[in-house]
């Protein structure tokens with residue numbers, strides 16, 4: 001039995017959102033292909049994801065100077081405990097399904113905040129003599145993204161959402177499947193339903209592949 005993290009970074013609703021509804025189609029297909037796996041759904045816009053702020057940076061610096069955890073302020077302890085819990089949950093998972101919209105050419109800020117809590121040296125990657133090495137090898141991930149415009153082909157250099165997500169997940173050693181992208185719905189609203197349906201179909205076959213991995 002695998003542990004699957006279904007990570008949603010979109011404050012919209014499944015009725016209104018392309019990425020959320022395509023993501024749900026993926027998850028339903030995954031469950032029907034593999035009902036035994038444990039699925040944990042994280043709705044990042046409904047969680048209190050701690051930011052890497054002054055409290056956290058100072059706490060890390062104190063710990064590096066061999067201060068004890070108990071000597072940290074109550075707020076520092078609370079933030080670090082929350083970060084540790086998110087990192088440990090991420091490490092304990094075997095598969096990751098990330099759902100996000102393209103916002104201003106990138107990922108929504110809560111997804112970046114979440115990533116900052118799981119990209120932690122010696123837990124999810126380590127520094128070696130040959131450079132950093134991911135510690136989550138053998139795990140599988142996929143990104144499902146909706147974009148109003150079209151960035152495939154010669155516009156791909158403008159897109160920093162899917163490309164960043166894939167890069168940072170691969171940095172951790174996670175084997176990223178081909179992303180499911182629904183794009184161009186804002187430019188061609190008359191094709192929006194067709195674009196979404198194609199993405200749902202791709203999701204269903206990708207879910208089947210991930211469920212049997």
Ligand SMILES: Cc1cc2nc3c(=O)[nH]c(=O)nc-3n(C[C@H](O)[C@H](O)[C@H](O)COP(=O)(O)O)c2cc1C
Pocket residue numbers: 010012016017018019020100101102103104105106146147148149150185186
């Ligand atoms: C804050 C914000 C920023 C956006 N930035 C972009 C963008 O840079 N490029 C783009 O193609 N679409 C952009 N869009 C449009 C969304 O990507 C598009 O509406 C997409 O369908 C959103 O995903 P969703 O339907 O799952 O919510 C933006 C939308 C919002 C709300």
